[in-house]
Amino acid sequence: MTTIHAWFSSEWALRHGSSIFRKPGGSTVNVTRMNLDPLSKSAEGQDEKYVGAVVCSEDGGCVQPNRLVDGISGRGISGQDRMQGVSP
Numbered sequence: 001m002t003t004i005h006a007w008f009s010s011e012w013a014l015r016h017g018s019s020i021f022r023k024p025g026g027s028t029v030n031v032t033r034m035n036l037d038p039l040s041k042s043a044e045g046q047d048e049k050y051v052g053a054v055v056c057s058e059d060g061g062c063v064q065p066n067r068l069v070d071g072i073s074g075r076g077i078s079g080q081d082r083m084q085g086v087s088p
Contacts, residue, residue: 003053003061005038006031011047017068021054022061029054 003024012018012032021031029051033042042048055061 001059002056004034004036004056005040006051006054007033007035007042007048008051009033009042009048014069017066019062019066020064021057022063023052023054028063 001024006021006029008018008030009032013030016032018030018032020028021034022028031051031054033048034054038050
């Protein structure tokens with residue numbers, strides 16, 4: 001099982017969405033950015049929190065692909081729906 005380092009930013013997630021990935025222990029976390037380098041920095045300098053290593057997509061780690069919610073308590077729409085102009 002291959003892992004990759006992951007971060008979460010609420011600011012980024014509200015604008016662009018986030019994905020749900022499985023951690024090696026089986027729990028899941030919301031992820032907005034991944035990188036092989038654990039010391040990598042975000043280009044945008046947003047409010048990122050390191051959430052640890054997650055299982056790579058190729059090994060079945062992606063539980064839910066990128067999804068954008070309609071506000072902090074709203075219903076979600078998928079990235080594919082956003083591209084097609086579908087609203088929640």
